[in-house]
Amino acid sequence: MPYASVPPHIDGPVLVACDGAPVSSEALFNAGRLATRAFGGALHVLGVCEPTPGVAAGTDVLLVPAELDEARRASMVGDVRRAISISVAGDPSWHVDVQLGSPSRLLATEALRRHASVIVMGIGRHNPLDRLFGTETTLATLRESRVPVLAVGPSFPTHPMHAVVGLDFSAASVQAARLAARLLAPNGRLTLVHVQPRFEHPSAEWQAWDADYGRTLPPLFEQVRAQLALRDGAIVETVTVRGDPASSLLSVAQQAHC
Structure with missing residues (x-):
């Protein structure tokens, strides 16, 4: 959405x-x-x-x-x-x-x-x-x-039990997560997925940047979680993968049987 x-x-x-x-x-x-x-x-x-x-x-x-x-x-x-x-x-x-x-x-x-x-x-x-x-x-x-x-x-489904949301932490993706949370059935599961860039380089500069990137993700996920109006019993999980956003999100959704 x-x-x-x-x-x-x-x-x-x-x-x-x-x-x-x-x-x-x-x-x-x-x-x-x-x-x-x-x-x-x-x-x-x-x-x-x-x-x-x-x-x-x-x-x-x-x-x-x-x-x-x-x-x-x-x-x-x-x-x-x-x-x-x-x-x-x-x-x-x-x-x-x-x-x-x-x-x-x-x-x-x-x-x-x-x-x-x-x-x-x-x-x-x-x-x-x-x-x-x-x-x-x-x-x-x-x-x-x-x-x-x-x-x-x-x-x-009449009562969606599991939704996967692609999250790049923009206002767009946060609103998508909020709306998806409202559509879940009670005791549903919401999986927030962030796709990191798949480009890798052996240089020290790349390794340092990639490490900094990874450290920013947990607090960003928590900020989004705090903005969700979750229903009773709802479960929120976070996943980070690397690759192309479209194919990576589809792969996560298929594996999760969402």
Whole structure:
């Protein structure tokens, strides 16, 4: 969960991004319910329907009738309500809205406008071209949003028992740790992971710097631990590894079965 440049509205609504696809809706709604319990706000379901682009016809552009996009928007409203109705975690009383626009920009804008505490989104495609060109909606929203984003996979648990947080001791990572702590189930476990630079050099200067670096970590971990609003029985552990941050964090998370 990335850092927001404004503090989260703890009592604000939880904004669940949903297009009505049943394959991902159950995890989204489970995560949405969990977030409402953690932050105390209502749950809003928002779908975003991208306008149909115009088609080039020689030197002209053939515009798409407005009625077509409105029909697509109305169809998504039906899909979202249907997904809610058949979901074990769904609630027909939830506020449902579907708008036309750029998904990442509209989600980021609506989250701010509604003073949302968090945006809940599914983890979509992960092929290299999606990442390279930024077309994956969740990744694009992470770049646009000033509100924290909780991206969930299809197996997201109803009661998370173990969360791993990448910690570089910036304000961003500390806020991520605080939000993760709020989402844990009672008696859950929070693992704070710092990844040290993997570059090593045999020089005395490097060895001295590396030793100083290591000595700063325990007090920094303690400062973060003191800022966490932990639930009763929660366990906090700290881990330091060397390597590439992304692959190292994934390795720790997999080994910990988080």
